[in-house]
Amino acid sequence: MKKSFFSVPLRTIGSLSCLISTASFASEVTAIKELDLQQYLGTWYEIASFPAIFQAGCSCTKAQYSANNDASVKVLNSCNVNFLGGTPISFTGSARIPDASQNSKLKVRFFGSFEADYWVLALAPDYSYAMVGTPDKRFLWVLSRERTLSNDVLAQLKETAQSQGFDLASLRSTKQTECKE
Secondary structure (H helix, E strand, O other): OOOOOOHHHHHHHHHHHHHHHHHHHOOOOOOOOOOOHHHHOEEEEEEEEOOOHHHOOEEEEEEEEEEOOOOOEEEEEEEEEHHHOOEEEEEEEEEEOOOHHHOOEEEEEOOOOOEEEEEEEEEOOOOOEEEEEOOOOOOEEEEEOOOOOOHHHHHHHHHHHHHOOOOHHHOEEOOOOOOOO
């Protein structure tokens, strides 16, 4: 059988496009099935995250969640700004659950009417650590009730993130030492 000049390159291109499309679409972001919001409330320390413009220059990042009277959640995010000598700053926002049947998929709001996704992707049975991200895979946070997290747990969370299609090349550890309150 005589091979066409184009048969090998076209087969190669076809295989590559199949691999590319499989890699792009095979991994959907999946939130946990159910969240006990009352147990989730409290203080969470950021262990690692994707860089975000609204967190530029931050260390000692933490979030404090508390219940509002209207069933929404008060969100108080704070950090020490390194380029301001470690000065603590904070931003207050709110979170809500748009669909009670999927209560691990929240919407958060910090500035005006703009809302962003906040999906709980992994959660310890005792609520001691969590991983939160967005369905577009642009944002990812690893959170803990303590300022540290074991390397084993962090590796497990990274594996979960990768299995959902997150590219961890930009995941950065968050400094949680020498924090000013």
